[in-house]
Amino acid sequence: MLIVMHHHATPEQVDQVIAAVKVMGLTAEPIPGSLRTAIGVLGNQGYVDDSTIRTLPGVRETIHVSKPYKMASRDFHPEASIIDVAGVKFGDGEKPVMIAGPCSIESEQQMMDAAEQVKAGGGQMLRGGAFKPRTGPHSFQGLGIEGLKYLQQAGKAYGLPVVTEVMRIEQLDPICKYADMLQIGARNMQNFDLLKEVGKTKHPVLLKRGMSATIEEFLAAAEYILSEGNGNVVLCERGIRTFETATRNTLDLSVVPLVRELSHLPIVVDPSHATGKRMLVPVMTKAALVAGAHGIMMEVHPNPAQALCDGAQSLAGGDFAELMQEIERLLEFLQS
Amino acid sequence: MLIVMHHHATPEQVDQVIAAVKVMGLTAEPIPGSLRTAIGVLGNQGYVDDSTIRTLPGVRETIHVSKPYKMASRDFHPEASIIDVAGVKFGDGEKPVMIAGPCSIESEQQMMDAAEQVKAGGGQMLRGGAFKPRTGPHSFQGLGIEGLKYLQQAGKAYGLPVVTEVMRIEQLDPICKYADMLQIGARNMQNFDLLKEVGKTKHPVLLKRGMSATIEEFLAAAEYILSEGNGNVVLCERGIRTFETATRNTLDLSVVPLVRELSHLPIVVDPSHATGKRMLVPVMTKAALVAGAHGIMMEVHPNPAQALCDGAQSLAGGDFAELMQEIERLLEFLQS
């Protein structure tokens, strides 16, 4: 950490800050400049809590050099992690994983149809939501445990590991029973209690980026899970909130190569939620793969026009099959 | 809802949309324009789920006229709500409520000292966090139930109702037992399961705006609580995330008069979290009161320089007392 003193800070104020750093068990190295004094803080093994220091007289600002994550950082874990979800692998050197399925689980038949289409198209994992977070309380809220059974059944019938969102801690037990991978939604990316409980399970986790989370906060959220001993985390970029409203969110695709440099964890992209427009899903899927995504999560519904949730961004099974053929060609090209 | 057709939509496509609207039990009113056709949707008693319609061929976009909240809207509840928290009242015509206390509950003594200072300064409610959401897993996480006891004890000793944050559903029972008001933090504003459970309690709720939530989403979150039968909701503006980093968040003060027009629920302001700078808290507190806030929530700590959390934005007790004198004069002026 670097502590920047005010232009007019007195030598006594500088000494007081140095003393406070020592109280924290760290070393202070003053760097007298021509305009102001800065104080380097040494000896810390990670992120330093600066709230005490920032309040001392004469301090203009504190600048963090360490990041609020360490186990998620490639600095301390240079080799890429490969995450195995019931045999499907995410990570460097593995074929990107296509996860597809409806936003919401609506019925046994719908999940069977969806799984058939995902399998036929060449998808490797099946998704579906049993508990849905919706913006207003008067919308469809999901089938719950019943839905989880349909999901598991459909996944088993077609040999597709399944992923579903966990929204509260009490849902963890049943979801771990029925699903191969737990999804943490964007709205819960900083639900730290949930992250910690998920961290205790060792179950593979798909952690979605919060809609206004910086990359630093995203990796710090992953750190919560890793800290509890669960290293099976796959990150997911799903668009951030900006002033632009022509798309549902703004897909921040540069985050893919950036996260690949900063972290050893795999990262996938969800173009359906990011854009909110079915028309944009195929093209942004391909762009994401070229940008280095370790997988794609997209919405596929047997009949998008009758979907109870997010139909406008779901592909029909036929469109998915067509897109998958193009993707296969693209992946072959990228590996050639 | 208004459905806008593409410029080149065919009459058959228009008919198909009209038919789909009828299937939803609503009435479609075509509005042929010189450049394109629009279709008004009538007969709905609130927000219409448009995901089916948006996917039909020839549809360019759908425009919502109804809002995703109704019980929280002043349209359907014109008189202002007064929320009573153990005798302290929030709302139009009531004196703005000053809620103060430390970010985190750290010890019995600290809470007693804080309560004494809050009472001495003229504050009406005491705050303190027992379970803390922190950005990184290696920071102080709160005292838990033990802390709740200190909070309640201190509140009782000084005659101050207490408010504390609930972060997960299992905490609801103890918090309802120890606290007079439940706080939903910004990170949980769209934790819909939590909102619903809180809605079942009838306990007064302080609902903080999510850091990237629009006003519409903020009121829709309140609607979740109201829908379950708990009308005791006080809203809290605490800053939003923008590109500006000179302040911790950007305090959106215009939201105060705007929410007062759109909703009957009271709204308070938290200048401590919004700005993240102690120096800005007094002046923005006064600006918020002039803007019409029904109360202020601010951080006061017996010794900010040793606070375990957010010390940089906490006022010391002496500063609080001084600020409260200025506030008293301002409130007198505003009522004169």
Added chain:
Amino acid sequence: MLIVMHHHATPEQVDQVIAAVKVMGLTAEPIPGSLRTAIGVLGNQGYVDDSTIRTLPGVRETIHVSKPYKMASRDFHPEASIIDVAGVKFGDGEKPVMIAGPCSIESEQQMMDAAEQVKAGGGQMLRGGAFKPRTGPHSFQGLGIEGLKYLQQAGKAYGLPVVTEVMRIEQLDPICKYADMLQIGARNMQNFDLLKEVGKTKHPVLLKRGMSATIEEFLAAAEYILSEGNGNVVLCERGIRTFETATRNTLDLSVVPLVRELSHLPIVVDPSHATGKRMLVPVMTKAALVAGAHGIMMEVHPNPAQALCDGAQSLAGGDFAELMQEIERLLEFLQS
């Protein structure tokens, strides 16, 4: 346009609005709903100025159905435009155009070296700034007319049409003389006087998106140029400002397929300014091409470490040549 009345608007207020619409020479079509009345406005040949209507009593909001651009819209110009810059063509069906060169023109030798590298790598156009907008007044500000001569000379020597930024109207004449294409920078996207003057020249224009401009505003800015009779506009996405600071801007790649649907104008991508990091330029270039960009503008400098401006995002000539080989392979694949 749709005018939405307040829930409690009186019939007299509705009548007054209808009368005001008629005064504007348009037709008003009331759409009585179960909760409120809306009024459709018909007969307009484009965007309606709603400032009068919005102020009338009883009006809750106005909703625009028409967009603030028409000549730039694909609705009214379905076939894609091909823009020819001294023989290099931008648009559907043409090979994507690679524009490369230094941020700033620094010397005759530097431009000759840069042009040689751009040509050798397979680039089709040369870029370089003679007048630089810099964030602070104490930075390097550009060589001016002298620089333009170096740019033209280098372009001619290697058979590369050249593009450079025009920052003020008085620069238009010399720049039209020395350059084949005029660039309007992000900071000037809403400098309407400049847009209009550029519109009078018929010179090809590269219009960069403003850093906080919506797609709608971006196309409305293009409309200013088109309205003056200059249809030779190529759009350029260069990143938008968001809360994320890990990259210089947030590259909004979804805008490429979206603009291709909304407008007939070609769109290119500038990954150098969007990301601000050299390491991200190659991968985001490829992603942009897969997303459908009609070209790429990137910074290439003979010696990035000594660049007077934006060296951190410039590729060296050798890296450019290597990237161009990968791009050639990608383009072949995309066309196969």
Added chain:
Amino acid sequence: MLIVMHHHATPEQVDQVIAAVKVMGLTAEPIPGSLRTAIGVLGNQGYVDDSTIRTLPGVRETIHVSKPYKMASRDFHPEASIIDVAGVKFGDGEKPVMIAGPCSIESEQQMMDAAEQVKAGGGQMLRGGAFKPRTGPHSFQGLGIEGLKYLQQAGKAYGLPVVTEVMRIEQLDPICKYADMLQIGARNMQNFDLLKEVGKTKHPVLLKRGMSATIEEFLAAAEYILSEGNGNVVLCERGIRTFETATRNTLDLSVVPLVRELSHLPIVVDPSHATGKRMLVPVMTKAALVAGAHGIMMEVHPNPAQALCDGAQSLAGGDFAELMQEIERLLEFLQS
């Protein structure tokens, strides 16, 4: 400046960076940490251009300690500046200045009526736009020089100094002739050529914050004007662009006390453009004054419903008079 090396940077890379700093004529002070090395840069007299350094191998990031403005900073100019506009004074200790008038100058009569209302209400300066930047090319664009004459005439008739926007350099001469203060609009805040020319005039300037400009960029823009020798700069907060669309922009009121701490220049607030809603103007005006604004700029129009521009945010003369009475009382209270 602080240079942070990668965790795995070699001693040779550290030495290379130190050498590069010396080439720049500055001193490098290595600060070896337990996890990584940082290098302090000393000896600079202001902002350091880091583009060379950032590209060197082993460098993770550079962190600026100096700000990109110096003449605008209170560090180097501790006493507050008082800006005198034809006898009206902006700054600490002066009564806040109320600037009012229509968005656009529409006719001689309109300006006379507006000036009469502004004077009658107690306003101290008159505003009005002769050249209007509008989002689309098909809107009203202003009366030009003719309008300037009406503005000057009306100002003289009622003893009100006048301010108007300059949009291009060629307009500078006539505007300096007719107006007492030049306004730089938000869209031109980073039109550096215009800033420099304005800096050469010594005419008082009202510099509006760009809609996505940070406070640092805002003060750096002021620095451009100061650097040319014109110290008569008044800053103006007018709202920033965020994800919230319920207001036209988000009024960032915390910027007022923050700028007062960082800079010696006065700062005023424009609640009309910030909120875009007439209903919010009075309350946000009062909040801005309490926050410490040195003045307010607001839109007042003799007949808002017939305004050719931004009628929805303009107050009628009667409403202005009423608001001014409340403001007088508030200012008396604040000074008591």
